Amino acid sequence: MPEPAHLGIDSLIGDWLDHPTGRTVLIDLLARRSPDARALYAMRMLPLSALVTVSGGVVTTDYLHLMVQAANKLIDLKPGHSATAHLFPSAAPPAPNDWEEPIVEGRFHGKTVVVSGAASGIGRATVLRVAREGGHVLAIDLSTLRMEALLEENPELDITGVVADISNQEDVNKIAVQARGRVDGLAVVAGIADNMVALHEVEDELWESVFRINVDGPFRLSRAIIPLMLARGSGSIVNVSSQAGLRGSIAGAAYTASKHAVIGLTRSAAYIYSPRGIRVNAVIPRPTRSALESNYGSLGGAGPLPSPTFTSPEIESAQVASPMTYLLSDDAANVTGAILPADEGWGVA
Structure with a gap:
Protein backbone atom coordinates (compact mmCIF):
# COMPACT_ATOMS: atom_id res chain seq x y z
CA MET A 1 0.00 0.00 0.00
CA ALA A 85 18.43 16.63 11.57
CA HIS A 86 17.38 16.99 15.23
CA LEU A 87 14.67 14.34 14.92
CA PHE A 88 15.41 10.78 15.89
CA PRO A 89 13.68 8.11 13.79
CA SER A 90 10.76 6.80 15.87
CA ALA A 91 9.70 3.22 15.44
CA ALA A 92 6.14 2.43 16.42
CA PRO A 93 6.03 1.17 20.03
CA PRO A 94 5.26 -2.51 20.67
CA ALA A 95 1.60 -3.45 20.69
CA PRO A 96 0.01 -3.39 24.17
CA ASN A 97 -0.26 -7.14 24.56
CA ASP A 98 2.98 -8.14 22.82
CA TRP A 99 4.94 -8.12 26.11
CA GLU A 100 5.99 -11.57 27.27
CA GLU A 101 6.92 -12.30 30.87
CA PRO A 102 10.67 -13.07 30.91
CA ILE A 103 10.74 -16.10 33.20
CA VAL A 104 14.18 -16.66 34.76
CA GLU A 105 14.38 -20.42 35.20
CA GLY A 106 15.32 -21.46 38.74
CA ARG A 107 15.83 -17.93 40.10
CA PHE A 108 13.88 -18.77 43.26
CA HIS A 109 14.91 -22.41 43.53
CA GLY A 110 15.00 -23.47 47.17
CA LYS A 111 13.49 -20.20 48.38
CA THR A 112 10.24 -19.50 50.22
CA VAL A 113 8.43 -16.25 49.50
CA VAL A 114 5.37 -14.93 51.37
CA VAL A 115 2.95 -12.82 49.31
CA SER A 116 -0.04 -10.96 50.75
CA GLY A 117 -2.96 -9.89 48.59
CA ALA A 118 -1.98 -13.00 46.68
CA ALA A 119 -5.15 -14.10 44.94
CA SER A 120 -5.77 -11.17 42.58
CA GLY A 121 -4.05 -8.46 40.58
CA ILE A 122 -0.41 -7.64 41.31
CA GLY A 123 -0.25 -10.07 44.22
CA ARG A 124 -1.46 -12.97 42.09
CA ALA A 125 0.99 -12.10 39.32
CA THR A 126 3.82 -12.01 41.86
CA VAL A 127 2.84 -15.42 43.24
CA LEU A 128 2.81 -16.96 39.76
CA ARG A 129 6.13 -15.37 38.71
CA VAL A 130 7.96 -16.59 41.83
CA ALA A 131 6.45 -20.08 41.59
CA ARG A 132 7.23 -20.39 37.87
CA GLU A 133 10.82 -19.50 38.68
CA GLY A 134 11.11 -22.41 41.10
CA GLY A 135 10.13 -20.87 44.43
CA HIS A 136 7.72 -22.08 47.09
CA VAL A 137 5.08 -19.40 47.71
CA LEU A 138 3.05 -18.93 50.84
CA ALA A 139 0.09 -17.08 49.33
CA ILE A 140 -1.99 -14.97 51.73
CA ASP A 141 -5.40 -13.53 50.90
CA LEU A 142 -8.61 -12.64 52.69
CA SER A 143 -10.85 -14.15 50.00
CA THR A 144 -11.49 -17.88 50.19
CA LEU A 145 -13.02 -17.98 46.70
CA ARG A 146 -10.11 -16.20 45.02
CA MET A 147 -7.63 -18.36 46.89
CA GLU A 148 -9.37 -21.54 45.79
CA ALA A 149 -9.31 -20.30 42.18
CA LEU A 150 -5.59 -19.51 42.38
CA LEU A 151 -4.75 -23.00 43.65
CA GLU A 152 -7.13 -24.88 41.35
CA GLU A 153 -5.85 -23.09 38.24
CA ASN A 154 -2.17 -23.70 39.04
CA PRO A 155 -1.88 -27.23 40.52
CA GLU A 156 1.59 -27.72 39.01
CA LEU A 157 3.10 -24.83 40.99
CA ASP A 158 4.43 -24.97 44.55
CA ILE A 159 1.88 -22.67 46.18
CA THR A 160 0.50 -22.98 49.70
CA GLY A 161 -2.62 -20.92 50.25
CA VAL A 162 -3.54 -19.33 53.56
CA VAL A 163 -6.78 -17.41 54.01
CA ALA A 164 -5.89 -14.72 56.54
CA ASP A 165 -6.19 -11.03 57.43
CA ILE A 166 -2.70 -9.56 57.78
CA SER A 167 -4.04 -6.78 60.03
CA ASN A 168 -5.17 -9.40 62.57
CA GLN A 169 -2.39 -10.51 64.93
CA GLU A 170 -3.79 -14.02 65.39
CA ASP A 171 -3.88 -14.54 61.63
CA VAL A 172 -0.34 -13.18 61.30
CA ASN A 173 0.83 -15.64 63.96
CA LYS A 174 -0.75 -18.40 61.90
CA ILE A 175 1.14 -17.22 58.81
CA ALA A 176 4.45 -17.20 60.70
CA VAL A 177 3.86 -20.78 61.89
CA GLN A 178 2.95 -21.87 58.35
CA ALA A 179 6.29 -20.49 57.11
CA ARG A 180 7.99 -23.31 59.06
CA GLY A 181 10.93 -21.23 60.16
CA ARG A 182 12.18 -20.04 56.77
CA VAL A 183 11.21 -17.04 54.66
CA ASP A 184 13.53 -15.66 51.99
CA GLY A 185 11.22 -13.01 50.62
CA LEU A 186 8.11 -11.08 51.62
CA ALA A 187 5.90 -9.16 49.17
CA VAL A 188 3.28 -7.02 50.90
CA VAL A 189 0.68 -6.22 48.26
CA ALA A 190 -2.65 -6.19 50.12
CA GLY A 191 -4.25 -2.76 50.48
CA ILE A 192 -7.55 -0.91 50.16
CA ALA A 193 -8.60 2.44 48.69
CA ASP A 194 -10.50 5.27 50.39
CA ASN A 195 -13.05 6.46 47.81
CA MET A 196 -11.08 9.71 47.40
CA VAL A 197 -12.64 11.28 50.50
CA ALA A 198 -11.34 14.72 51.53
CA LEU A 199 -9.84 15.17 55.00
CA HIS A 200 -12.78 17.01 56.60
CA GLU A 201 -15.17 14.30 55.34
CA VAL A 202 -13.18 11.28 56.53
CA GLU A 203 -15.07 9.32 59.16
CA ASP A 204 -13.29 7.37 61.87
CA GLU A 205 -14.36 4.04 60.42
CA LEU A 206 -12.87 4.79 56.99
CA TRP A 207 -9.61 6.16 58.44
CA GLU A 208 -9.17 3.20 60.76
CA SER A 209 -10.04 0.67 58.06
CA VAL A 210 -7.56 2.09 55.54
CA PHE A 211 -4.74 2.31 58.08
CA ARG A 212 -5.55 -1.12 59.50
CA ILE A 213 -5.03 -2.79 56.10
CA ASN A 214 -2.50 -0.47 54.44
CA VAL A 215 -0.23 0.26 57.41
CA ASP A 216 -0.99 -2.08 60.33
CA GLY A 217 -1.00 -5.05 57.94
CA PRO A 218 2.51 -4.48 56.49
CA PHE A 219 3.75 -3.61 60.00
CA ARG A 220 2.38 -6.76 61.66
CA LEU A 221 3.36 -9.11 58.84
CA SER A 222 6.88 -7.68 58.55
CA ARG A 223 7.32 -7.77 62.32
CA ALA A 224 6.47 -11.47 62.32
CA ILE A 225 8.65 -12.40 59.32
CA ILE A 226 11.78 -10.31 59.99
CA PRO A 227 12.98 -12.51 62.91
CA LEU A 228 12.93 -15.52 60.54
CA MET A 229 15.14 -13.56 58.13
CA LEU A 230 17.43 -12.33 60.90
CA ALA A 231 17.97 -15.91 62.02
CA ARG A 232 19.41 -16.69 58.57
CA GLY A 233 21.15 -13.35 58.02
CA SER A 234 19.36 -12.66 54.74
CA GLY A 235 16.01 -11.75 53.23
CA SER A 236 14.14 -9.32 51.02
CA ILE A 237 10.94 -7.38 51.70
CA VAL A 238 9.05 -5.55 48.95
CA ASN A 239 6.14 -3.29 49.86
CA VAL A 240 3.62 -1.87 47.41
CA SER A 241 3.08 1.85 47.81
CA SER A 242 1.51 4.26 45.32
CA GLN A 243 2.00 7.62 43.65
CA ALA A 244 -0.22 8.71 46.55
CA GLY A 245 2.79 8.00 48.74
CA LEU A 246 4.76 10.67 46.88
CA ARG A 247 2.24 13.43 46.22
CA GLY A 248 -1.12 14.67 47.40
CA SER A 249 -3.13 14.73 44.19
CA ILE A 250 -3.83 11.05 43.65
CA ALA A 251 -6.34 9.87 46.25
CA GLY A 252 -8.21 10.82 49.41
CA ALA A 253 -6.66 11.82 52.72
CA ALA A 254 -6.65 8.38 54.34
CA TYR A 255 -5.15 6.47 51.42
CA THR A 256 -2.58 9.21 50.74
CA ALA A 257 -1.45 9.27 54.36
CA SER A 258 -1.33 5.47 54.52
CA LYS A 259 0.86 5.16 51.41
CA HIS A 260 3.21 7.86 52.69
CA ALA A 261 3.44 5.73 55.84
CA VAL A 262 4.36 2.64 53.79
CA ILE A 263 7.27 4.52 52.21
CA GLY A 264 8.41 5.70 55.64
CA LEU A 265 8.18 2.16 56.98
CA THR A 266 10.19 0.93 53.99
CA ARG A 267 12.98 3.48 54.39
CA SER A 268 13.24 3.00 58.14
CA ALA A 269 13.46 -0.78 57.83
CA ALA A 270 15.96 -0.55 54.98
CA TYR A 271 18.24 1.62 57.13
CA ILE A 272 17.97 -0.56 60.22
CA TYR A 273 18.20 -4.01 58.67
CA SER A 274 20.60 -3.50 55.77
CA PRO A 275 23.67 -4.21 57.95
CA ARG A 276 21.96 -7.44 59.06
CA GLY A 277 21.41 -8.80 55.57
CA ILE A 278 17.79 -7.82 54.97
CA ARG A 279 16.88 -5.61 52.01
CA VAL A 280 13.66 -3.57 52.10
CA ASN A 281 12.28 -1.78 49.02
CA ALA A 282 8.98 -0.50 47.68
CA VAL A 283 7.38 -0.53 44.24
CA ILE A 284 5.05 2.21 43.03
CA PRO A 285 2.67 0.91 40.33
CA ARG A 286 0.32 2.89 38.16
CA PRO A 287 -3.35 2.24 38.84
CA THR A 288 -4.33 -1.06 37.23
CA ARG A 289 -7.71 -2.38 36.16
CA SER A 290 -7.22 -5.43 38.36
CA ALA A 291 -7.01 -3.09 41.35
CA LEU A 292 -10.20 -1.31 40.28
CA GLU A 293 -12.02 -4.64 40.26
CA SER A 294 -10.86 -5.58 43.75
CA ASN A 295 -10.44 -4.17 47.22
CA TYR A 296 -6.78 -5.10 47.02
CA GLY A 297 -4.01 -3.36 45.12
CA SER A 298 -2.80 0.14 44.47
CA LEU A 299 -5.57 2.43 43.26
CA GLY A 300 -5.47 5.91 41.76
CA GLY A 301 -7.81 8.57 43.01
CA ALA A 302 -9.14 12.03 42.32
CA GLY A 303 -5.98 13.52 40.89
CA PRO A 304 -4.28 13.05 37.52
CA LEU A 305 -4.97 9.64 36.05
CA PRO A 306 -2.75 7.73 33.63
CA SER A 307 -3.75 7.56 29.99
CA PRO A 308 -6.16 4.78 28.99
CA THR A 309 -4.37 1.49 28.42
CA PHE A 310 -5.41 -1.33 26.14
CA THR A 311 -3.12 -3.80 27.87
CA SER A 312 -4.89 -6.83 29.34
CA PRO A 313 -5.29 -6.77 33.15
CA GLU A 314 -3.14 -9.91 33.41
CA ILE A 315 -0.23 -8.30 31.55
CA GLU A 316 -0.67 -5.04 33.48
CA SER A 317 -0.26 -6.91 36.76
CA ALA A 318 2.58 -9.10 35.46
CA GLN A 319 4.50 -6.00 34.34
CA VAL A 320 4.40 -4.70 37.93
CA ALA A 321 5.22 -8.14 39.34
CA SER A 322 8.38 -8.17 37.21
CA PRO A 323 10.24 -5.43 39.16
CA MET A 324 8.82 -6.83 42.39
CA THR A 325 10.32 -10.24 41.77
CA TYR A 326 13.59 -8.60 40.73
CA LEU A 327 13.76 -6.88 44.12
CA LEU A 328 12.80 -10.12 45.89
CA SER A 329 15.54 -12.04 44.10
CA ASP A 330 19.30 -12.18 44.55
CA ASP A 331 19.58 -10.17 41.31
CA ALA A 332 18.96 -7.10 43.50
CA ALA A 333 21.58 -8.08 46.07
CA ASN A 334 22.85 -4.50 46.50
CA VAL A 335 19.49 -2.71 46.26
CA THR A 336 17.79 -1.55 49.44
CA GLY A 337 15.77 1.52 50.39
CA ALA A 338 14.68 1.98 46.77
CA ILE A 339 11.27 3.45 45.97
CA LEU A 340 10.88 2.08 42.45
CA PRO A 341 8.18 3.44 40.10
CA ALA A 342 6.63 0.82 37.82
CA ASP A 343 4.18 3.15 36.12
CA GLU A 344 5.29 3.55 32.47
CA GLY A 345 6.54 7.04 33.22
CA TRP A 346 3.21 8.33 34.48
CA GLY A 347 4.76 9.66 37.67
CA VAL A 348 7.20 11.96 35.85
CA ALA A 349 4.45 13.85 34.02
Whole structure:
Protein backbone atom coordinates (compact mmCIF):
# COMPACT_ATOMS: atom_id res chain seq x y z
CA MET A 1 0.00 0.00 0.00
CA PRO A 2 1.67 3.29 -1.05
CA GLU A 3 2.41 5.83 1.67
CA PRO A 4 0.23 8.96 1.51
CA ALA A 5 2.06 12.04 0.26
CA HIS A 6 0.47 14.13 2.98
CA LEU A 7 -1.29 13.36 6.24
CA GLY A 8 -4.36 15.05 7.66
CA ILE A 9 -6.55 15.18 10.71
CA ASP A 10 -8.90 12.71 9.01
CA SER A 11 -6.10 10.30 8.06
CA LEU A 12 -6.20 6.99 9.89
CA ILE A 13 -3.91 6.61 12.90
CA GLY A 14 -2.59 3.52 11.14
CA ASP A 15 -1.50 5.69 8.19
CA TRP A 16 0.38 7.96 10.60
CA LEU A 17 2.10 4.99 12.24
CA ASP A 18 3.05 3.47 8.88
CA HIS A 19 4.48 6.71 7.47
CA PRO A 20 8.11 7.32 8.59
CA THR A 21 7.68 11.06 9.06
CA GLY A 22 4.12 10.79 10.38
CA ARG A 23 5.25 8.20 12.91
CA THR A 24 8.06 10.48 14.09
CA VAL A 25 5.66 13.36 14.70
CA LEU A 26 2.94 11.18 16.22
CA ILE A 27 5.18 9.36 18.68
CA ASP A 28 7.66 12.14 19.50
CA LEU A 29 5.02 14.87 19.94
CA LEU A 30 1.77 13.17 20.87
CA ALA A 31 3.43 10.78 23.32
CA ARG A 32 4.53 13.77 25.37
CA ARG A 33 0.90 14.18 26.38
CA SER A 34 0.36 10.47 27.02
CA PRO A 35 3.05 8.07 28.31
CA ASP A 36 1.07 5.09 27.01
CA ALA A 37 1.68 5.61 23.29
CA ARG A 38 1.12 1.88 22.84
CA ALA A 39 -2.61 2.53 23.01
CA LEU A 40 -2.33 3.97 19.49
CA TYR A 41 -2.09 0.42 18.17
CA ALA A 42 -5.62 -0.34 19.22
CA MET A 43 -6.86 2.74 17.35
CA ARG A 44 -5.23 2.14 13.95
CA MET A 45 -8.57 2.21 12.16
CA LEU A 46 -9.71 5.47 13.75
CA PRO A 47 -9.02 8.91 12.24
CA LEU A 48 -6.49 11.11 14.01
CA SER A 49 -9.35 13.41 15.01
CA ALA A 50 -10.74 10.66 17.28
CA LEU A 51 -7.91 11.35 19.72
CA VAL A 52 -9.76 14.46 20.90
CA THR A 53 -12.59 12.29 22.20
CA VAL A 54 -10.45 9.35 23.34
CA SER A 55 -8.14 11.61 25.36
CA GLY A 56 -11.04 13.36 27.06
CA GLY A 57 -9.91 16.69 25.63
CA VAL A 58 -6.28 16.43 26.76
CA VAL A 59 -5.37 16.38 23.07
CA THR A 60 -7.17 19.28 21.39
CA THR A 61 -8.18 19.80 17.77
CA ASP A 62 -5.81 22.77 17.56
CA TYR A 63 -2.94 20.60 18.74
CA LEU A 64 -3.74 17.99 16.07
CA HIS A 65 -3.80 20.67 13.37
CA LEU A 66 -0.35 21.81 14.50
CA MET A 67 0.83 18.21 14.27
CA VAL A 68 -0.56 17.91 10.75
CA GLN A 69 1.20 21.12 9.69
CA ALA A 70 4.48 19.96 11.22
CA ALA A 71 4.28 16.53 9.60
CA ASN A 72 3.45 17.81 6.14
CA LYS A 73 6.17 20.47 6.32
CA LEU A 74 8.70 17.75 7.13
CA ILE A 75 7.32 15.48 4.39
CA ASP A 76 7.89 18.25 1.82
CA LEU A 77 11.50 18.75 2.87
CA LYS A 78 14.17 16.87 0.98
CA PRO A 79 15.72 13.88 2.77
CA GLY A 80 18.63 14.89 4.96
CA HIS A 81 17.49 18.51 5.18
CA SER A 82 19.02 20.24 8.20
CA ALA A 83 15.59 21.15 9.54
CA THR A 84 14.94 17.47 10.33
CA ALA A 85 18.43 16.63 11.57
CA HIS A 86 17.38 16.99 15.23
CA LEU A 87 14.67 14.34 14.92
CA PHE A 88 15.41 10.78 15.89
CA PRO A 89 13.68 8.11 13.79
CA SER A 90 10.76 6.80 15.87
CA ALA A 91 9.70 3.22 15.44
CA ALA A 92 6.14 2.43 16.42
CA PRO A 93 6.03 1.17 20.03
CA PRO A 94 5.26 -2.51 20.67
CA ALA A 95 1.60 -3.45 20.69
CA PRO A 96 0.01 -3.39 24.17
CA ASN A 97 -0.26 -7.14 24.56
CA ASP A 98 2.98 -8.14 22.82
CA TRP A 99 4.94 -8.12 26.11
CA GLU A 100 5.99 -11.57 27.27
CA GLU A 101 6.92 -12.30 30.87
CA PRO A 102 10.67 -13.07 30.91
CA ILE A 103 10.74 -16.10 33.20
CA VAL A 104 14.18 -16.66 34.76
CA GLU A 105 14.38 -20.42 35.20
CA GLY A 106 15.32 -21.46 38.74
CA ARG A 107 15.83 -17.93 40.10
CA PHE A 108 13.88 -18.77 43.26
CA HIS A 109 14.91 -22.41 43.53
CA GLY A 110 15.00 -23.47 47.17
CA LYS A 111 13.49 -20.20 48.38
CA THR A 112 10.24 -19.50 50.22
CA VAL A 113 8.43 -16.25 49.50
CA VAL A 114 5.37 -14.93 51.37
CA VAL A 115 2.95 -12.82 49.31
CA SER A 116 -0.04 -10.96 50.75
CA GLY A 117 -2.96 -9.89 48.59
CA ALA A 118 -1.98 -13.00 46.68
CA ALA A 119 -5.15 -14.10 44.94
CA SER A 120 -5.77 -11.17 42.58
CA GLY A 121 -4.05 -8.46 40.58
CA ILE A 122 -0.41 -7.64 41.31
CA GLY A 123 -0.25 -10.07 44.22
CA ARG A 124 -1.46 -12.97 42.09
CA ALA A 125 0.99 -12.10 39.32
CA THR A 126 3.82 -12.01 41.86
CA VAL A 127 2.84 -15.42 43.24
CA LEU A 128 2.81 -16.96 39.76
CA ARG A 129 6.13 -15.37 38.71
CA VAL A 130 7.96 -16.59 41.83
CA ALA A 131 6.45 -20.08 41.59
CA ARG A 132 7.23 -20.39 37.87
CA GLU A 133 10.82 -19.50 38.68
CA GLY A 134 11.11 -22.41 41.10
CA GLY A 135 10.13 -20.87 44.43
CA HIS A 136 7.72 -22.08 47.09
CA VAL A 137 5.08 -19.40 47.71
CA LEU A 138 3.05 -18.93 50.84
CA ALA A 139 0.09 -17.08 49.33
CA ILE A 140 -1.99 -14.97 51.73
CA ASP A 141 -5.40 -13.53 50.90
CA LEU A 142 -8.61 -12.64 52.69
CA SER A 143 -10.85 -14.15 50.00
CA THR A 144 -11.49 -17.88 50.19
CA LEU A 145 -13.02 -17.98 46.70
CA ARG A 146 -10.11 -16.20 45.02
CA MET A 147 -7.63 -18.36 46.89
CA GLU A 148 -9.37 -21.54 45.79
CA ALA A 149 -9.31 -20.30 42.18
CA LEU A 150 -5.59 -19.51 42.38
CA LEU A 151 -4.75 -23.00 43.65
CA GLU A 152 -7.13 -24.88 41.35
CA GLU A 153 -5.85 -23.09 38.24
CA ASN A 154 -2.17 -23.70 39.04
CA PRO A 155 -1.88 -27.23 40.52
CA GLU A 156 1.59 -27.72 39.01
CA LEU A 157 3.10 -24.83 40.99
CA ASP A 158 4.43 -24.97 44.55
CA ILE A 159 1.88 -22.67 46.18
CA THR A 160 0.50 -22.98 49.70
CA GLY A 161 -2.62 -20.92 50.25
CA VAL A 162 -3.54 -19.33 53.56
CA VAL A 163 -6.78 -17.41 54.01
CA ALA A 164 -5.89 -14.72 56.54
CA ASP A 165 -6.19 -11.03 57.43
CA ILE A 166 -2.70 -9.56 57.78
CA SER A 167 -4.04 -6.78 60.03
CA ASN A 168 -5.17 -9.40 62.57
CA GLN A 169 -2.39 -10.51 64.93
CA GLU A 170 -3.79 -14.02 65.39
CA ASP A 171 -3.88 -14.54 61.63
CA VAL A 172 -0.34 -13.18 61.30
CA ASN A 173 0.83 -15.64 63.96
CA LYS A 174 -0.75 -18.40 61.90
CA ILE A 175 1.14 -17.22 58.81
CA ALA A 176 4.45 -17.20 60.70
CA VAL A 177 3.86 -20.78 61.89
CA GLN A 178 2.95 -21.87 58.35
CA ALA A 179 6.29 -20.49 57.11
CA ARG A 180 7.99 -23.31 59.06
CA GLY A 181 10.93 -21.23 60.16
CA ARG A 182 12.18 -20.04 56.77
CA VAL A 183 11.21 -17.04 54.66
CA ASP A 184 13.53 -15.66 51.99
CA GLY A 185 11.22 -13.01 50.62
CA LEU A 186 8.11 -11.08 51.62
CA ALA A 187 5.90 -9.16 49.17
CA VAL A 188 3.28 -7.02 50.90
CA VAL A 189 0.68 -6.22 48.26
CA ALA A 190 -2.65 -6.19 50.12
CA GLY A 191 -4.25 -2.76 50.48
CA ILE A 192 -7.55 -0.91 50.16
CA ALA A 193 -8.60 2.44 48.69
CA ASP A 194 -10.50 5.27 50.39
CA ASN A 195 -13.05 6.46 47.81
CA MET A 196 -11.08 9.71 47.40
CA VAL A 197 -12.64 11.28 50.50
CA ALA A 198 -11.34 14.72 51.53
CA LEU A 199 -9.84 15.17 55.00
CA HIS A 200 -12.78 17.01 56.60
CA GLU A 201 -15.17 14.30 55.34
CA VAL A 202 -13.18 11.28 56.53
CA GLU A 203 -15.07 9.32 59.16
CA ASP A 204 -13.29 7.37 61.87
CA GLU A 205 -14.36 4.04 60.42
CA LEU A 206 -12.87 4.79 56.99
CA TRP A 207 -9.61 6.16 58.44
CA GLU A 208 -9.17 3.20 60.76
CA SER A 209 -10.04 0.67 58.06
CA VAL A 210 -7.56 2.09 55.54
CA PHE A 211 -4.74 2.31 58.08
CA ARG A 212 -5.55 -1.12 59.50
CA ILE A 213 -5.03 -2.79 56.10
CA ASN A 214 -2.50 -0.47 54.44
CA VAL A 215 -0.23 0.26 57.41
CA ASP A 216 -0.99 -2.08 60.33
CA GLY A 217 -1.00 -5.05 57.94
CA PRO A 218 2.51 -4.48 56.49
CA PHE A 219 3.75 -3.61 60.00
CA ARG A 220 2.38 -6.76 61.66
CA LEU A 221 3.36 -9.11 58.84
CA SER A 222 6.88 -7.68 58.55
CA ARG A 223 7.32 -7.77 62.32
CA ALA A 224 6.47 -11.47 62.32
CA ILE A 225 8.65 -12.40 59.32
CA ILE A 226 11.78 -10.31 59.99
CA PRO A 227 12.98 -12.51 62.91
CA LEU A 228 12.93 -15.52 60.54
CA MET A 229 15.14 -13.56 58.13
CA LEU A 230 17.43 -12.33 60.90
CA ALA A 231 17.97 -15.91 62.02
CA ARG A 232 19.41 -16.69 58.57
CA GLY A 233 21.15 -13.35 58.02
CA SER A 234 19.36 -12.66 54.74
CA GLY A 235 16.01 -11.75 53.23
CA SER A 236 14.14 -9.32 51.02
CA ILE A 237 10.94 -7.38 51.70
CA VAL A 238 9.05 -5.55 48.95
CA ASN A 239 6.14 -3.29 49.86
CA VAL A 240 3.62 -1.87 47.41
CA SER A 241 3.08 1.85 47.81
CA SER A 242 1.51 4.26 45.32
CA GLN A 243 2.00 7.62 43.65
CA ALA A 244 -0.22 8.71 46.55
CA GLY A 245 2.79 8.00 48.74
CA LEU A 246 4.76 10.67 46.88
CA ARG A 247 2.24 13.43 46.22
CA GLY A 248 -1.12 14.67 47.40
CA SER A 249 -3.13 14.73 44.19
CA ILE A 250 -3.83 11.05 43.65
CA ALA A 251 -6.34 9.87 46.25
CA GLY A 252 -8.21 10.82 49.41
CA ALA A 253 -6.66 11.82 52.72
CA ALA A 254 -6.65 8.38 54.34
CA TYR A 255 -5.15 6.47 51.42
CA THR A 256 -2.58 9.21 50.74
CA ALA A 257 -1.45 9.27 54.36
CA SER A 258 -1.33 5.47 54.52
CA LYS A 259 0.86 5.16 51.41
CA HIS A 260 3.21 7.86 52.69
CA ALA A 261 3.44 5.73 55.84
CA VAL A 262 4.36 2.64 53.79
CA ILE A 263 7.27 4.52 52.21
CA GLY A 264 8.41 5.70 55.64
CA LEU A 265 8.18 2.16 56.98
CA THR A 266 10.19 0.93 53.99
CA ARG A 267 12.98 3.48 54.39
CA SER A 268 13.24 3.00 58.14
CA ALA A 269 13.46 -0.78 57.83
CA ALA A 270 15.96 -0.55 54.98
CA TYR A 271 18.24 1.62 57.13
CA ILE A 272 17.97 -0.56 60.22
CA TYR A 273 18.20 -4.01 58.67
CA SER A 274 20.60 -3.50 55.77
CA PRO A 275 23.67 -4.21 57.95
CA ARG A 276 21.96 -7.44 59.06
CA GLY A 277 21.41 -8.80 55.57
CA ILE A 278 17.79 -7.82 54.97
CA ARG A 279 16.88 -5.61 52.01
CA VAL A 280 13.66 -3.57 52.10
CA ASN A 281 12.28 -1.78 49.02
CA ALA A 282 8.98 -0.50 47.68
CA VAL A 283 7.38 -0.53 44.24
CA ILE A 284 5.05 2.21 43.03
CA PRO A 285 2.67 0.91 40.33
CA ARG A 286 0.32 2.89 38.16
CA PRO A 287 -3.35 2.24 38.84
CA THR A 288 -4.33 -1.06 37.23
CA ARG A 289 -7.71 -2.38 36.16
CA SER A 290 -7.22 -5.43 38.36
CA ALA A 291 -7.01 -3.09 41.35
CA LEU A 292 -10.20 -1.31 40.28
CA GLU A 293 -12.02 -4.64 40.26
CA SER A 294 -10.86 -5.58 43.75
CA ASN A 295 -10.44 -4.17 47.22
CA TYR A 296 -6.78 -5.10 47.02
CA GLY A 297 -4.01 -3.36 45.12
CA SER A 298 -2.80 0.14 44.47
CA LEU A 299 -5.57 2.43 43.26
CA GLY A 300 -5.47 5.91 41.76
CA GLY A 301 -7.81 8.57 43.01
CA ALA A 302 -9.14 12.03 42.32
CA GLY A 303 -5.98 13.52 40.89
CA PRO A 304 -4.28 13.05 37.52
CA LEU A 305 -4.97 9.64 36.05
CA PRO A 306 -2.75 7.73 33.63
CA SER A 307 -3.75 7.56 29.99
CA PRO A 308 -6.16 4.78 28.99
CA THR A 309 -4.37 1.49 28.42
CA PHE A 310 -5.41 -1.33 26.14
CA THR A 311 -3.12 -3.80 27.87
CA SER A 312 -4.89 -6.83 29.34
CA PRO A 313 -5.29 -6.77 33.15
CA GLU A 314 -3.14 -9.91 33.41
CA ILE A 315 -0.23 -8.30 31.55
CA GLU A 316 -0.67 -5.04 33.48
CA SER A 317 -0.26 -6.91 36.76
CA ALA A 318 2.58 -9.10 35.46
CA GLN A 319 4.50 -6.00 34.34
CA VAL A 320 4.40 -4.70 37.93
CA ALA A 321 5.22 -8.14 39.34
CA SER A 322 8.38 -8.17 37.21
CA PRO A 323 10.24 -5.43 39.16
CA MET A 324 8.82 -6.83 42.39
CA THR A 325 10.32 -10.24 41.77
CA TYR A 326 13.59 -8.60 40.73
CA LEU A 327 13.76 -6.88 44.12
CA LEU A 328 12.80 -10.12 45.89
CA SER A 329 15.54 -12.04 44.10
CA ASP A 330 19.30 -12.18 44.55
CA ASP A 331 19.58 -10.17 41.31
CA ALA A 332 18.96 -7.10 43.50
CA ALA A 333 21.58 -8.08 46.07
CA ASN A 334 22.85 -4.50 46.50
CA VAL A 335 19.49 -2.71 46.26
CA THR A 336 17.79 -1.55 49.44
CA GLY A 337 15.77 1.52 50.39
CA ALA A 338 14.68 1.98 46.77
CA ILE A 339 11.27 3.45 45.97
CA LEU A 340 10.88 2.08 42.45
CA PRO A 341 8.18 3.44 40.10
CA ALA A 342 6.63 0.82 37.82
CA ASP A 343 4.18 3.15 36.12
CA GLU A 344 5.29 3.55 32.47
CA GLY A 345 6.54 7.04 33.22
CA TRP A 346 3.21 8.33 34.48
CA GLY A 347 4.76 9.66 37.67
CA VAL A 348 7.20 11.96 35.85
CA ALA A 349 4.45 13.85 34.02
